[in-house]
Amino acid sequence: MYYVGIDIAKAFHIACVLDESNKLVIKNLRIESEISDFSLLHSELINIDADKSKFLIGMEATGLLFENLYLFLQNQGYNVVLLNPYQTNRFREMDTMKYVKNDNIDSQMTAALLKSGRYSEGYVSEDLYQAIKSLYRHKATLMQEMKSAKRQVSTTLVVVFPEFEQIIKDSFSVSGMTLSREVSNC
16 A cells, blocks of 8 residues: 655645555655646556555645645545645644654655544535635625725725715715716816
8 A cells, every 4th residue: 555645735735655664655746736747646656556546645625725636636546535734733743743844744744644544534525515615705805805995995085075975975876986987087
């Protein structure tokens, strides 16, 4: 059996492969967040053993950064486990007895955690739910940006045209926007 630990980051990921005898078969393989590097990892794993059932791959569920690699590896037929970052941190602290953190160590600790069998799998919701959650987050961000922009416009409007609020109650109504446009053209 081979245990693949992958440390997930924004621009790239670090992978390592640990065998049953605790030998690092692959150490610190850098994988960019693009399909060609995902294929490179797949090729490296096939070079070790063509039987995909002999691999257990683990990665932390960090935001949405893991998703593309996770889905790629699953579609290739690998057994991929999502791990809670808190769980991997605790395992590292327990194993090393200190807080040492870098991408290379994290990938090795993830592989060691898989080999120990002392992990609990995370949950990945279906694609539809993931898409809805992503759209909701995007909507919430846009709403915050819109509120901020309205505050800036209102502040500027009070300074430039203090009587505006007495004439029009809602600066962002059709009437308010039309009046604002006319005043700005003067």
